[in-house]
Amino acid sequence: MRWDALFADLESQFEALQESDLYGEVADRIRAEVGKITVLDRLRGAVNTVVRVELIDAEPVRGLLSRVGKDCLLLETERYEEWLIPVDALVAVHRLGPWAEPAVGAVEGKLGLAHLLRGIARDRSPVTLFCSGGGPVTGTIDRVGADFLELAEHPLDAPRRRSEVYNVRLVPTQALRALRRR
16 A cells, blocks of 8 residues: 555656646747847737837827837827837837737838938928937928938928928937927
């Protein structure tokens, strides 16, 4: 009888050891998979969530995270403003909520900052740019190159006319911290 109890005890210890090994392996695999998730992947899972974004060289922005591209994100604020923010300008994002499976459209995940800037230039919308090392500047994007944009500076309340433009500014896209469009 003592032998039966000993073998039963050894079997239960062996099963417990196997379960703990399995749990440890699962935990290791989960950590490895989480280690592959990028900032943009995490943000894609929070689309349609109201977040607060801290930026380099700009005030924090609070709004609905409406889209995430391949290197930028789009926020819509309560004041009917759109903020295009390069991921390189992010300091922190607050209120992401629980993890969710990112839903990425076939095209949306491939659209980058330059492509979106070209769309804004095509629309001729007046914008406010926030760049590293300087205050906000207003105007209309005239052209977008591979790694820069040219902004015709003029007041936001004035249309882009030659008589209203007081400067043309070349901005390397790496210096762009945020773009606000009303």
